[in-house]
Amino acid sequence: MLGDDVILPSHLEPAMAVVGRTVEWTRPDLNPQFVHTWREGLELLIDHHPSYKGRTSLLMAKLKDGDVSLKLSEVKLSDEGKYRCFIPSLGKETTVQLIVGFVSSPFIAINKSSSGVVLECESKGWYPEPELFWLDAEGKLLSAGAPETVRGPDGLYTVSSRVTVEKSHSNSFTCRVQQSKIQQTRLMRIHLEDGVFMDKSNCSAAHITTGFAVVLLCVVVVVFSVYLWRTNKLGNTRMGRLTNIFSKKQTQQREELNNLGQEGPTDEERERQKLMAEKEVKKNAKHEEEQKKENERKQKEELEKQIKQLESELKEVKKSEETERKLKEDAEKMKHEYKDLLKKSNLVLMNRRSELEMKLKRTKEKSMKSDKKEEKVKAVIEALKETKMMIDEVQKRF
Structure with a gap:
């Protein structure tokens, strides 16, 4: 499950110790594909996929029993896939399919x-x-x-x-x-x-009531329409009176307005109102434009901040890669220096062995002429044996 720790199982049959061997855990679909590497008692971190940094480990106490299972901490969705465990010295491998899951209640x-x-x-x-x-x-x-x-x-x-x-x-x-x-x-x-749940019988009654109300409203509308038609047909007597009254009322109101000097808006006032409306529209448009520029500025600042953060992280990654490369170069340099030192030591010991053999030969020749030097010859032989043992030990280590 997402966020859990998981162990990807892998062990040798029959069981045998793998402490001094190389164990490689990889995901073939990644680049780089290395997830975890154990080589001769050390965990190697070079050329490993960065998403697994600090989240993988072997079960150290079980390596002597041939258990090379991989522990993966704080599982992510991106961890889902097929993993391969390979032991090069034995030519053996196996694969494990990891499925990541996450659930919630409805x-x-x-x-x-x-x-x-x-x-x-x-x-x-x-x-x-x-x-x-x-x-x-x-x-x-x-x-x-x-x-x-x-x-x-x-x-x-x-x-x-x-x-x-x-x-x-x-x-x-x-x-x-x-x-x-x-x-x-x-x-x-x-x-x-x-x-x-709604009662269907109540719904039916409601539908009937609504339908009855609609029919009644239609009847009222028809009756009113007939009444208007008859009124219009009989003449304009009553409507004429109403029109005259309404006309007199309007004339009286216009006279009162003229007396009070309250006339409608002039052309100048209408033009001024139009200019004010246009000014208000321009003001709103300017405000919207300024707001848009402010939003763009904030977005630009946020993007620049994210870019700086990414550049900083990239520098840290490059610095880490440079450090690992330098350590690797120093290790190679020390390895070559150690080999040169062993070669020189081996050469000195070989020369010393040749000198002692020559001395032994001369001593043997002299011992044939004089028995008094027998004890010295034995001492030289013992020294030669010790020297040979030292040479053999150096060669073995080399």
């Missing part, structure tokens, strides 16, 4: 509509992509539309689905979200009260 919301009660189930934060089903109280599948699945920027999936339900003897419904690949299932069960 949530059910209730909505009412003219067709019935609508249940909406949503579950956020799944990996891999899950399935969603609706079940009734007896565990039978309900007819619902295809679930909607969305993947967020964090790589996790959100799944949701709606179903319209009707009143039943139990009024219990279940939303089940599952992922068969990681064998995970989450359930959410809901029980609805009878009052949630």
Whole structure:
């Protein structure tokens, strides 16, 4: 599961110690593909994939038993894939498939509509992509539309689905979200009260009442239209009176306005109002433009900040790579110096051996002429043997 620690199993059959051997854990789909390398008692970090830095290790206490399992800490979604364990000196390898998962519990919301009660189930934060089903109280599948699945920027999936339900003897419904690949299932069960569902008989009565009201309104409109038509047909007597009264009223109001000097807006005033409206529009446009520039400036500053941070991180990575390269060069240099020193020591010892052999030969020749030098000859022979042992030890180490 996401964030957990996991052990990728791998061990030799029959069991044998691998402390002094090379063990390579890789992911062939990555570049570089090395995840963890153990070589002759040391963990090598050169040319390893950066996403696994500080998160991998072998079980040190079990290496003597042939157990080369890899421990991976704080699993990420990007860790999913096939891993290969290889021991070059034995020519043996094996593969392990890692599947990463993440789950969350679903949530059910209730909505009412003219067709019935609508249940909406949503579950956020799944990996891999899950399935969603609706079940009734007896565990039978309900007819619902295809679930909607969305993947967020964090790589996790959100799944949701709606179903319209009707009143039943139990009024219990279940939303089940599952992922068969990681064998995970989450359930959410809901029980609805009878009052949630609308009574169909009441609905029918309401429909009848509404229909009756609509018919009555239509009758009133028709009667009123007939009345207006008859009034218009009989003449303009009454309407003429009303028109005269209305005309006199308007004339009186215009005279009062003229007396008070309250006339309508002049052309100059209308032009001034138009200019003010245009000025207001320009002001709003200028404000919007300034706001747009301010937003662009903030976005630019944020991008520059992110670029500086990335450049700083890149410098740190380059610095680390330079340090590792320098250490590798120093190690190679020391290795060559050590080899040269061994060669020189071996040459000196070989010369010393030749000198002692010559002395031994001369001593033997002299010992044939004089028995008094027998003890010296034995001492030289012992020294020669010790020298030969030293030479053999140096050659063995070289």
